[in-house]
Amino acid sequence: MSQEIKTFTISVYTENNIGLLNRISAIFQRRHINIESLTTSQSEIKNVNRFVIVVKITEDQAIKVVRQIEKQVEAIRAYYHTNDETIFTENCMFKIKSELLFEEPQIQNIIKESDARIVTVNRDFFVLENTGRRHEIEELREKLDKFGIMQFVRSGRIAVTKEEMKVSEILEEFRNQQ
Incomplete structure (x- = not known):
């Protein structure tokens, strides 16, 4: 062994x-x-x-x-x-201030490049959902981190x-x- x-x-x-x-x-x-x-x-x-x-x-x-x-x-x-x-795969969700979705064009590019999906949008926040390998989710997290993540959760494998x-x-x- x-x-x-x-x-x-x-x-x-x-x-x-x-x-x-x-x-x-x-x-x-x-x-x-x-x-x-x-x-x-x-x-x-x-x-x-x-x-x-x-x-x-x-x-x-x-x-x-x-x-x-x-x-x-x-x-x-x-x-x-x-x-x-x-x-195998994992799932994750990010909660981010809504104003960034409209004021930061880079956020929209990150969403498209990562194949993330917007789950909900309201006046105060929007929620992104993504599925992938852990390293892919961590890469997305690093990119979004500079804009401020209000909440983040990742599932198990x-x-x-x-x-x-x-x-x-x-x-x-x-x-x-x-």
């Missing part, structure tokens, strides 16, 4: 139970592993949720974490993947694997047990 630290996306398929997030995050905390991002949502199977957790660790650590997660009663299955094995995951069969068995 490799001792090189890499970015891994850990996908965890679970039942939707209270307290599971605390138990999963405790697994990382006990190992002194910082979670770079965490997203949870419903998966492709009814009544099964999916956690997408991004961490920078060795492959040995990824294997151990996945095994520990799978010991949780509500965890159906956990996987780890490298960036090369996944298709969402990801799917490039290869078919056999999880569908396992999840189908889970569905049939419900």
Whole structure:
């Protein structure tokens, strides 16, 4: 196994139970592993949720974490993947003073160049939304920062694997047990 630290996306398929997030995050905390991002949502199977957790660790650590997660009663299955094995993106929103939209032509150029989308505009502010890789979002943030950002939020990673995951069969068995 490799001792090189890499970015891994850990996908965890679970039942939707209270307290599971605390138990999963405790697994990382006990190992002194910082979670770079965490997203949870419903998966492709009814009544099964999916956690997408991004961490920078060795492959040995990824294997151990996945095994520990799978010991949780509500965890159906956990996987780890490298960036090369996944298709991933993040989402973000910026809240900026409305006057800048009309008074600073450079802002409109930044919006066009970044393929950002204006979500809403009112007298006091406008909201931009953008989707991309983290470095793309950070580049946009740097460009807008000089004009003053009132609020900023970025989602965690969402990801799917490039290869078919056999999880569908396992999840189908889970569905049939419900």
